Amino acid sequence: MNTLNNKRWWEPYLWLLPSIVLMAIFVVFPIAIVFRLSFSEISKSGIVGGFIGFRNFKEAIGLPAFKTVMINTFWWVLSVVGLSTLIGFALALVLNKKFHGRKIARAIVVFPWATSLVIQASVWNYIIKYEYGNLNNVLLNLGIIKQAVNWRSSYQVEFIWECWVGIFVTIPFVTFCVLSGLQSIDGTLYEAATVDGAGGWAKLWKITLPLVRPSLTVSTVLNIIYVFNSFPIIYTMTKGAPANKTDTLITYLYMLNFYDRKKGPATALSVIGFVILCICAGIYMITVMRKEDDT
Amino acid sequence: MTPDVTRSRNRTALRLLIAAAVAVCVLLSLTCTVFRAGIYTKKSANTAVGDEKYLAARAEVDTVAEEYRTKGFDVAVSETVTERTNSKGETSSLVTFSISQELEKNGWSFLGTGLPSSVILTVLLSCVLLSVACAAAGVLGSMGELPRYLGPREKILRSAAGLFALIALLLVPVFVMSNTVIFSRKLGLYSAGTVTEGAEAFYRKVGDYLFGNAAGTDPSGALKGLTFRNTPAFWLTMIPLFAMVLAAVQLRHGTIGNTLLRGLLYAFVLLVSVVFLYPYYVMLVSAFRSNAETNDMYFLHLLPTKWVWSNLTDIVKRGVPRYLLNSAMIAGGATLIAMLCGIPAAYAMARMNFKGKNAFLGFVIMSQMFSPVVLLIGIVQLMSTLKLNDSILGLMFINAAFNQAFAIWLLRGTFVSISPEMEQAAKIDGCNTVQSLLRVLLPMAAPGIVTTLIFIFINAWNEYTISTVLISTAGNRPITVGITQFSSFNMIEWQYLFAASLLATIPVVILFMCIEKHLVSGLTSGGVKG
Structure with missing residues (x-):
């Protein structure tokens, strides 16, 4: 490692410069703009007026759909992250075992991760169509159901389907995070536990879980952030209809800004979302930094 | 384990396997599907039960039924009466006579009919036979009573016995499903007229199967009112088939427990793969269907009928x-x-x-x-x-x-x-x-x-x-x-x-x-x- 050279102290910064410029312009600048807009008066056509304090925030919180949207966001993040973590973990345990066709199985599990969310959502949108959807077609042709089932009978059911697609595309990430954790576990630990007479459950709780916990924490926190930010699934499948009942914060602020032209409250919602993200990011950073210290 | 114990265990497992195969054959000869075909209906309106018009209609229906009986159908006549009151307050009855035939078919009857389920059944039975043959050859091989060129393949033979039994086991639900699809969905769509393509050939095949050559005429009328139900008899074949799998596993590995766990693992992986690949299957087949087929709720196939490149x-x-x-x-x-x-x-x-x-x-x-x-x-x-x-x-x-x-x-x-x-x-x-x-x-x-x-x-x-x-x-x-x-x-x-x-x-x-x-x-x- 190069030691700090007094004469050329600026050299490392020169190496960082392109990266810093890129991120300053395209990441930090938009943040600043959003913050400035959220405290300014904005007309429907987007002309920015003077400073108005927290009026945009008040208006945003006072919107009739605000409460529904926040509750939806909460359930969306909780169900998608929770269930995908659970299923992804179980899947990783299975894929970590040695069996014929493991490579193929792993490759298949990668599929949803590599597919664009808008495509994935379109496919599921077609699958669950009532009149001619593929799920009904397959089940009818297999003789499992006798009549076409309406898979999207109400907006609650539609929201559950959206959550399922969210879970489906999130599972691979969890699985591969946990797999990378599992691969670093020393096999002799299990042998020792077997000698001591530990059963399968005891090994899972006492060895596997504690040792993959770091990977699990990373994947969970990152998933909270990614799922919170997820836009294409809900936008493609329901567009928040009916009346914002299936919207999350992200899709709602998009609709608010680009459809309803309520730019003031929309930027306020952006800032609210940004603050929530920062809190999650802070937690994540502390976890990662602590892990860095450990190793 | 001494060779003697191993040998006697092997014999027991082999006997179990053969007994189970025989049980499968016996179960197949029980009634597995009951059909009810409405051959002929006649409605007689504005009558009362017992009056002249009723008796005339009844006689007419009886004659028709007799005709069918001479042709070799085993038919029964039934009637349903609906009371009606018209605007003047007079009560009359609508009597519906129907001539129908109950057909009880056992598993064997499907063989050689040319229906999809007969193909599945043929494969299933061949798997049972092959499983028995492989197991027997494998056990004989370990006793040194096998031609020399088969001797070293003893392990492969025993594995094959298990594999064939497993395939047969999995074919049971496939068979029942194909029955359901043929007789309920396909027939329903054909008789409702929503799908016409291939209807005639299909009617002929099903007609031949149900009525034999006795029909001689167009059976489509009789098939329109066809209802059917599967009896549990066919599902029961899964029990001896499962026993065959277990016996084969015992033959191959000496114990059963580990292999069962392993089987569960593969089943789980298979399930996950199917779910994960499902959207991609949908994408693939829908990309090459015609616009009409992607929007058709009566679509009869899992693949495009014609790949629209x-x-x-x-x-x-x-x-x-x-x-x-x-x-x-x-x-x-x-x-x-x-x-x-x-x-x-x-x-x-x-x-x-x-x-x-x-x-x-x-x-x-x-x-x-x-x-x-x-x-x-x-x-x-x-x-x-x-x-x-x-x-x-x-x-x-x-x-x-x-x-x-x-x-x-x-x-x-x-x-x-x-x-x-x-x-x-x-x-x-x-x-x-x-x-x-x-x-x-x-x-x-x-x-x-x-x-x-x-x-x-x-x-x-x-x-x-x-x-x-x-x-x-x-x-x-x-x-x-x-x-x-x-x-x-x-x-x-x-x-x-x-x-x-x-x-x-x-x-x-x-x-x-x-x-x-x-x-x-x-x-x-x-x-x-x-």
Whole structure:
């Protein structure tokens, strides 16, 4: 490692410069703009007026759909992250075992991760169509159901389907995070536990879980952030209809800004979302930094 | 275990296997499906039970029934009476006579009928026979009573016995399902007239099966009112078939427990694979169906009846190659920019010490959280100020910037894992820092760089939200936005949507599978996701 050279102290910064410029312009600048807009008066056509304090925030919180949207966001993040973590973990345990066709199985599990969310959502949108959807077609042709089932009978059911697609595309990430954790576990630990007479459950709780916990924490926190930010699934499948009942914060602020032209409250919602993200990011950073210290 | 014990256990297992196979054959001779075919109906209105009109109709129906009986049908006559009151307050009855035939068919009767279920049943029975033959040969082999050339294959024979029994077991639900589909869905659609193609041949086959050649006439009338139910008898065959599997496992491994667990594992993996591949199956088959077939709720097949390759040429005319090209340019440009900015930064982070290093690292990790979506409004404003809205160049920069964190993090990890000694040696030989980076470090870090490269490319390729907001000119759309033109508000051209999706998905899935292995190691440290 190069030691700090007094004469050329600026050299490392020169190496960082392109990266810093890129991120300053395209990441930090938009943040600043959003913050400035959220405290300014904005007309429907987007002309920015003077400073108005927290009026945009008040208006945003006072919107009739605000409460529904926040509750939806909460359930969306909780169900998608929770269930995908659970299923992804179980899947990783299975894929970590040695069996014929493991490579193929792993490759298949990668599929949803590599597919664009808008495509994935379109496919599921077609699958669950009532009149001619593929799920009904397959089940009818297999003789499992006798009549076409309406898979999207109400907006609650539609929201559950959206959550399922969210879970489906999130599972691979969890699985591969946990797999990378599992691969670093020393096999002799299990042998020792077997000698001591530990059963399968005891090994899972006492060895596997504690040792993959770091990977699990990373994947969970990152998933909270990614799922919170997820836009294409809900936008493609329901567009928040009916009346914002299936919207999350992200899709709602998009609709608010680009459809309803309520730019003031929309930027306020952006800032609210940004603050929530920062809190999650802070937690994540502390976890990662602590892990860095450990190793 | 002594050879004697092994031998006697083997014999017991073999006997169990053969007994189970016999039980399967016995169960097949029980009634497994009951059909009720309505051959003839006559309605007689404005009558009362017992009056002249009723008796006349009854006599007429009886004559018809007698005719059918002489033809060899075993028919029964039934009548239902509906009371009606007309506007004048007079009560009359509507009597419906029907001549119907109950047919009880056992499993064997399906053989050789040419129906799909008969094919399945044939395969099932051959599997049972083969399983018995393999098991017997395997046991005989261990006793040295087998021709020499089969002797060493004893283990394979025993495995095959289990495999055949397993296939037979799995074919039972397939058989019942195919029965349900043939007699309920297909027949229903044919008789309702919603599907006409192939109806005649189908009627003939089913008619031959149910009534034999006795019908001699067009059986379609009789088949219109056909109802059927499966009896539990056929499902019961699963019990002896399962016993056959267990016996074969005992023969092959000496114990059963481990193999059962293993079987559960494979079943689970199979289930997961089916669920994960299902959307891709839908994409594939729907991309090559005709528009009518994608929108047909009475569609009878799991695959397209005719693979419509012209869907591909149609989407070519609708601008899809342009969108793919745009996507490739955006993703390629973003990757290039991200790498050009990221490699020096990662190099500095890995090889140099300076003030503010930790602060920068913190910022890099933080910026991973900033989804472009939540900043969308800010980005739109910025891009119109920079005159980069509605341009491919703008999307390149945005994608590069939001993937920068990942690039730096993963590249830094790769660089740190490579010892700096080689670079120092190069420097002693007179290289400057830039040369040592280009000539020594980068070639050694190639796998990590390729992984990062591909990952950023995929992320940028799959990006949808920003593009859909920033791009308004059709010619500048990436493929993710381009496919939405096939789903307008009231009409969705599913076949084009999926054909284009297929083209957009295949390359990235292949790329992703290439880096899957390397990704696992970089994951927990870097934290990445599309």
